[in-house]
Amino acid sequence: MAQSETPPSPDGTKRRDLLATGTLALGCAGACALAVPFLESLKNPAASFQSGGMLDVDLSSLAPGQDMTVQWRDWPVFIQRRTHEMLAALQKPTHLATLRDADSKIRQQPVDAANWHRSVRPDYGVLIGICTHLGCVPSFEKPGSTPGATGGYFCPCHGSHFDAAGRVTQRAPAPYNLPVPPVTFLSDTKIRIGRSAGEPGFSMSDIQQI
C-alpha cells in the first residue's frame, strides 16, 4: 500500500496512533466478549426451566399451639396452628406498637396474607423460616414454654424477635417481616404451598427480601 511508504510525518504518526489505538481497543473488546461465556457458565443451568414446585401438606395432625417445619424449594417453611390466646396476642395494641411493620405494608407476602394475622386463615400461619437479617433459621417459642412466650420466633444468630405472624419487633436487627409463601387451602386440613388462591400471579421473586 502506498500510504504506509510515506516517511514518518506528523500526519503519519497520527494515522499510526489511530491504527494502534484502534487495534488495542478492538483487542480489548474481544477479550471482554470472551469473558461473557465464562461468566455465563456460572448461571444455574436449570434456572430457565424452573417451574414453581408445589407442595401439599396435611395439617390434620397439627394440634393448636403446635408448629411444624416442611421443606419447600430449599426453604424451611414454618406452619403453626394458632390458639385463641395467640390470636388475641397478635391484635393487642401494646404489642402492635412494638412492631416495625405491623400492617404488612412492605411486600413480604401475597395479597391474601396482607392482613393482621398474615395468613390466608387466622388459625393457621405459614411462614418462610429465614430471618430477614442475615438468613439464619429462627426457632419457634411454643406458647407457655417460657413466661411471656406467645408463639413467636427467635433468631439465634443476632437475637431478632418475630411474633406468631412473623412480624419483626422494632428492637431487632432484622429489617423486614418473615416472608409468607403463596398458600391455597385444598380442604380444612390440607394446604398447597406454591400457589396463592388469593393472588394467582404471585411469585416468590415479588417479595422484597428473603
Add this chain to the structure above:
Amino acid sequence: MPAPTRKPAPSSNWLDRRFPIRTLLHREYVTFPMPRNLNALWSFGAFLIVTIGFLIASGLFLAINYTPDIAQAFASVEAIDRQVPSGWFLRSLHMGGVTMLFACLYIHLGRGLWYGSYKAPRELLWLTGLGLMLMVMITAFAGYVLPWGQMSYWGATVIVNAMRAVPLFGRPVSELLLGGEGLGNIALHRLFVLHFAMAFAILGAIGVHVATLHVVKSNNPSGIDPATPRQTLPFHPYYTSRDAFALCLFLMVYAGLVFFLPDLLTLADNYVQANPLVTPRDIRPEWYFAPFYAILRAVPSRLSGLFLACGSLAVLFVLPALDRSPVRPATLRPLVRLSLPLAFLSFILLGIAGMHPPTETWLIVSRFAMAWWFIHFLVVMPLASEREITS
C-alpha cells in the same frame, strides 16, 4: 499482552521505590534486547503462554461443574456439554487447547533442536523447557481420565499397568498414587486433584523458564548471539506487534478447531461411559501421545518398551552433553542438516503408527523410526560434534 506501553516511571514513583514492578516490566518486556533476525518459529513460545492461559481459565470454570466420582463424572461432563450455559464452549476450548498446546510444544521443541538452542549458555533453559513438557504430559494424562469415558478408562489402565511393570518400585508407587489396585473412585479423585494442582505448578515452572530466558536472552537463526546493542531491537514494539499478528493467525486455527471441527481429534469411544468389563475395539491414545505409544507397542517386551518410550524423552535431556559442537544451527552443519529432519520424520511416523492398529507394516515402520530417533541422538550427534566440518 504483557508489556505496558507507558514510559518508565520516575524513580520518585511511590510504588516503584517499594516494589519496582514497573521498572522490572519495562526492562524485561519493553526495552528487552531481542535479536533482529528472529523468524516465525520464535512466536510459538507466545502461543504456548496464551494457550496455557486459555486452558487454566477454561479448566477452572469446568472444574466448577465437574464431579470427580465414577458414578457421576461422565454425566457431569455430559451436563457441561449440554446444560451448563456456554459449557460446550468452555469444554471445546479446553479440549482444543490441549491439541494446540502439544502442537506448539512439539514445534517449539523442534525449533530448539534445529537452531541448537540447547547449547551453552542455554542448557538450563532447555532443561526447564523439557521439565515443563513432562509436567504438561502428566497433566494431560490425568485430565484425559476425568471424563470417565471408555478411552479414558482403558488408556489409563494401559498406562497404569505399564507403570506397574517397573521392577521394585513400580507396584508400590502406583498403589500409593492410585490408592489401591485398580482404577476406581479413589484413583479418579486423586487424578482430578493432580490435574488441578499440576496446572498451577506448570504456571510456576513457566515463570522459571521465562526467567531463565531473560538471563541468557533469545537464540536466533544465525546461532551467533548479537554482540552490540546495534544488532538488537527492543522487545516492544517490534516483537510485541509481530507476536500479536502471529497470535491472531494462531487463534484463527484454534477457533477453527473449537467452532468447526470439535470432533476432529477426539475419539468417539470416549462418549461411551467407562465400562471395566468391555475394552473398546481399537484402543488408541490421543494424537499427542501416539509416538510414545507406538514405541511401547513396537518393542516385544513390556519392560523394554516402557524403558525405550521413556528413553526417547531422556535422550533430549542429555542432548547438551551429547552434542559438544559449538556451532548451533543445523543449517550450518551438513550432517545434522540431513539427520535431524529424518529424526523429525521418525517422530511423525511414530505418531501416525501409534494411531493405527498394530499391523505388521506399522510395527516395522515404528521400529525403523524408533531406531533412527535413537541413532540420531546417541550416534550421529556425538559423532558430528567430533568429525563434522561446518560451513
Add this chain to the structure above:
Amino acid sequence: MIRRAFISASAFAIFYGLTVVPASAETPAQRGFAVFQQVCSACHGMEHVHYGDLTALDISSDTLRKWAADQDFPDGVDDNGDPKTRHGTLSDPILAPYPNAAVGRLANHGLLPPDLSRLAMTLPGGAHGIRNILLSYAPTPPGVKLDEGRYYNTALKWKHIGMPPPLQDNMLTYADGTRATTNQMASDVSVFLDRIAHPHALQRRRIGVFVLAYLAVMAVLTFLLQRRIWKS
C-alpha cells in the same frame, strides 16, 4: 434446477441457523423428534438429555412440558416409607422406560436397548449408520437360523440385531402432513439423533463465523501495525 437451488439455500440456512423454511413446515429434526417420541422412546432413553434441551430443536416447550409431565420420577418416600413419584419437568432427563438395566435386559431377550444420547457419534457411520440400520431389515433368508429375539439386518456385520423392525409405513402422522414412509422416518430420526449427539452444533458454527471474522480483522490490523513498526 430450481428445486436443487432451493434445497442448497435451505441447507445453507439451516447450517447457519437461519429459518427461511415456512413456519407450518417442520424441520427434519422436528419430525425426527415425533418419531423418537412415538416409536423409539418405547425402549430407548437419552439419559443425558433433559426434556428442556430439546427446545434447541425448535420444539415448543409446551409440547415438552406436557410430555415430561406424563413421565413419573421417583420422589423419595412418603410418611409410611413407601416410594413416591412425581411428574417430570423440563429439567428432568429423558430416561428409558425401564427402572434399571436388569429389567431392560429381561424385557429384550437379554440385550439392553442402548442409550441414544450420543449414539449418532459413537455408532460407526454416525447418523448415516443409524439410518442404514433402520432401512436394512430383510426377511431371514432360508438356511439362516437366528436366536429368538434376533432379527435379520444386512447393515450389521453379523447380519442380525436385537431390535425388532421399529418402523412401518404410516405408523404415525406428521404434524406438517409429510407422508410417514419408513424411508422418511428413518431419515428424520437420524437427523434428530445427530442433533442430539452434537448439542449446540448450530450455535457453535454461528458463533464460530463471527469469531473467525473478528480474528481476521484483528489479523489485518496487527499485520498493518507490525509492518509499519518494522519499516521505521
